[in-house]
Amino acid sequence: MSIFKFKKKSTCQSGCCSPKPKSKENCPKCGEKAKGVLVKTLEHLLTTESKKKLISLEGFHYCKTPSCNIVYFREDALLNQKDITVPVGLKEGASPATVCYCFDWTKEKIKAELEATGETVALKDIKAKMENPGCSCEVLNPSGGCCLGDVGKAIKALKQEMK
Numbered sequence: 001m002s003i004f005k006f007k008k009k010s011t012c013q014s015g016c017c018s019p020k021p022k023s024k025e026n027c028p029k030c031g032e033k034a035k036g037v038l039v040k041t042l043e044h045l046l047t048t049e050s051k052k053k054l055i056s057l058e059g060f061h062y063c064k065t066p067s068c069n070i071v072y073f074r075e076d077a078l079l080n081q082k083d084i085t086v087p088v089g090l091k092e093g094a095s096p097a098t099v100c101y102c103f104d105w106t107k108e109k110i111k112a113e114l115e116a117t118g119e120t121v122a123l124k125d126i127k128a129k130m131e132n133p134g135c136s137c138e139v140l141n142p143s144g145g146c147c148l149g150d151v152g153k154a155i156k157a158l159k160q161e162m163k
């Protein structure tokens, strides 16, 4: 049984994801607020070795600060990139810098598109595929949530960089 209280509505605008644990905690390393993650997200994304060391996967939070090397934390455990089977694209130095895990959009791919055409179809493509075939953010994305916000931010940042 989960000890979390769940929000009535999902934070995902498209409604593709289950409600997330409501709790927020400050990352012990960078001090930024971090959202709770579902057990099934961790079950899917942590390495076997890392899972073996943890008695349960309850109560973790996800730190999205790019310069902070902590990915998941709770009172008795800190997890970083080496505990996770996919590159955490939001973190500095991630390669490839994946931003959409369901449909495989990376910052590299978006940048190449921007360089070639000045625009990117990333958001359009993701939104269309969310409708059909649908997404699995809660088990594929390290944040456990919808990627659209992060993709939008990445596009903005890349455009800024290229000016």
Ligand SMILES: [Zn+2]
Residues within 6 Å of the ligand: 027, 028, 029, 030, 031, 032, 063, 064, 065, 068, 069, 070
């Ligand atoms: Zn942090």
